[in-house]
Amino acid sequence: MPSATLLGQSVLSGIFIGSLYGLLGLGLSLSWGMLRQVNLAHFALAFLGGYLTFQLSGRLDPFVTLAVVTPLFFLAGMGLHWFLTRFSVSLLNTLLVTFGLTSIIEAGIQWTWTADFHRMENAYAAVRWKIGPLFVSLPDLFTLGFALVLSLGAWAVLRFTDLGKAIRAAREDAPIAAAFGVNEKLLGYLVSGLAAAVAAVAGLCLALNHTLAPAQIYAWMGVVFAAVMMGGLGRPIGPLVAGIVIGVSEALAMAVTNPTWAPLVSFSLLIALLLFRPARF
């Protein structure tokens, strides 16, 4: 049995990695739940964001790069939405189209930055504190902070503002919402753009904490989609909560058994949920 310190550190790192799952899942959950688009390319976009941050970090502070990358991604998200609505791509086909898009972005990344692993050198990574016997690093805290602020912010906007009400109405029944004066087309672009902008933030967190390689794009898909589905579609806080549950379970599983078994955890959780609570889906 591992020591209490190791378990404590595991739980803590589980929370941090889980918050990144939540951050990646937020954009997916929004576009799936609100726009009926399953955007696999979200992962490729996040990695692209990570690589762009990595590229620009030589000259700019990683956080300043957000000022460049976020608006760019907002436009990319709108572009994707234009394409998907222009050709009225069905829900299942959005999976295929964005799968294709993922291949293209992946190839583009490999072409530009090679298939090798990259790690962004930055001053923040060195900043760490000791709280009792546990270590906390600054990039981890940034990730958690971003995830909390964006998830809670999205929730608050959807819950309390007129804009949120309009988005929810358009989701329930777009033609009726349009008849009541909701500009559902514009809202679609807005949601899609925001989802992609969140991918930019997730990309920054990826670059701060993790190594980047094009093949890694696929490694995140299973676990993040598990978080999205467990959290409930279109519910902004869901992926974060589910992501943290998964993250902590993974970290504990790694501490108790062999670290290479971690990918099984999220899948098992999802299967268990499907078996015992199928009504949730």
Place this chain on the structure above:
Amino acid sequence: MRIAIALIAAALIALPYLGLPAFYESFGYLLLSAIVLATSWNVLSGYSGYFSFGHGAFFGVGVYTTAALAGKLGWNFMWTLPLAALAATLLGVALGAIVFRVRALRGELFALLTLAITFVLATIALNAVDGGPGIMVSVELPKIAPTAPGVIYLMMLAAAALTLWTAYAMYHSRFGTGLFAIHDDEDVAEVMGVPTYRFKLAAFAISCALAGLAGGIHAIFVSYVTVAETFSIALAVNVVLMSALGGTRHWLGPAVGAIAITVLLYAFTSGNAAVAGRALTGLILIVVIVAMPEGILGQILKRFRATAPARAPVVRAEEVPRQAAKASSEPLLVVRGVAKAFKGVQALASVDLEVRRGEILGLVGPNGSGKSTLINVVSGHYVADAGSIRFEGEELVGRPAHRIARAGIARTYQIPRPFPQLTVLQNVALPPMFGQVVMDRARAEAQAWRWLAFTGLEAKAHRFPADLNLHERKFLELARALASRPKLLFLDEVLSGLTPAEMDDALRLIRAIRDQGATIVFVEHVMRAVMELTDRVAVLTYGKAIAEGAPAEVMRHPEVVSAYLGAAHV
């Protein structure tokens, strides 16, 4: 045609004996394995519309089963092939048994879970079987061809023949028709008698078995098996692409796509060109999905269909065997205390209702009174929360919808729900294949012609439902419901949206249906029609049956008057 196929087969079998450079055998092998993988993917995903992104995983299970048994434990290679297929099948069935039960997310959930399974299996293979460095597979091959690559080529050729034959046989059978119906509208398919769950599971099992078999052969071909090379997402993308490019609605489509993509990718094999090849496959996938949803083969066949003259109905067989029934007092369907709630809305609150053999029962009530819910509960689409429904003495509550259809209950939909990608004829031929007497496709189509003639849709038999107007679509609904020769038929607002003249047509048709022996529950708002047509009327309000009896009496019932017109204030 036969001769051409025989010649091609002979040429393919002869290839290893011609003494050509080994390149031809290897390239032939790649083509054939692509055909096996794409076609086996398509028998589930193309036919039924459940897209799997985990075909690489099932293939990988086959690779690792053979690698572990033949390479590590030294079993006879030929014995490991069935086991490779079996292992992949078991995995698929286990996964399918869980996912296919979930109603709401279906396609997306299936796609994402199969995507995830690739990584899960890679993890298991790495930890439990492989141990890290990979497995060397060197085995004794049966000496059926001069060279080892020749032997492996012949094995994959056999696998490809088996796969194509399977896809062909499924395509032309009840099984395939049922899968296509699931693709178009799974709920309707189930209500029409298609055992959707079992069909999906069976198609998945076949798909996995063939992929596993290909994997087993591939383990010998590569002779050195590693996790990174085996469980790749690229394979999943490629089979989806091949099938979509060739055409997923035809048994031969994936093979066409497989050849096109394999030749194309062969041009991009090394270094940076491979990266460009990956980007190109992604681009082609997008273009195909958006611009060419029917694929290459679909496009070609469409052109043929457009130029082919409209075929006249051939068969007219099988005259009505059933006696024209008179309304009797014998109860056919007895509903007792049936309740159904949706998240707090009590759609049905303890409904009692009796339908007598041979009658036309009018079921009326204001909007939202629970008429459609009642039909959905009786036909098995929803499960009642409480109460009992007895049909010819047999309890229906808890039975799956396709069993209820098979017992002889059919329905129409208020807003017609034809299978959009089946022709009018195929739409009508579907229910007889899954009705009380199971028929094969030819006999079912002969039946369908009769009902098309009955409803006056003969001329549109080879059209698609999208080409029909509302009136014709309503009649298509009727023809489809009649084709299963139901004992009890629910007509859900067949008259809504029709002009008065069309309405008269419909009424004439309904009387003719009754004269052939069916019992009818006629749900309708058009009171003139209800009064004219029905033997008895039942009234539903707020999920309760408040009156049942002769039309004229029921309409004078004070509760009925207040339900329709509000309470009297005199």
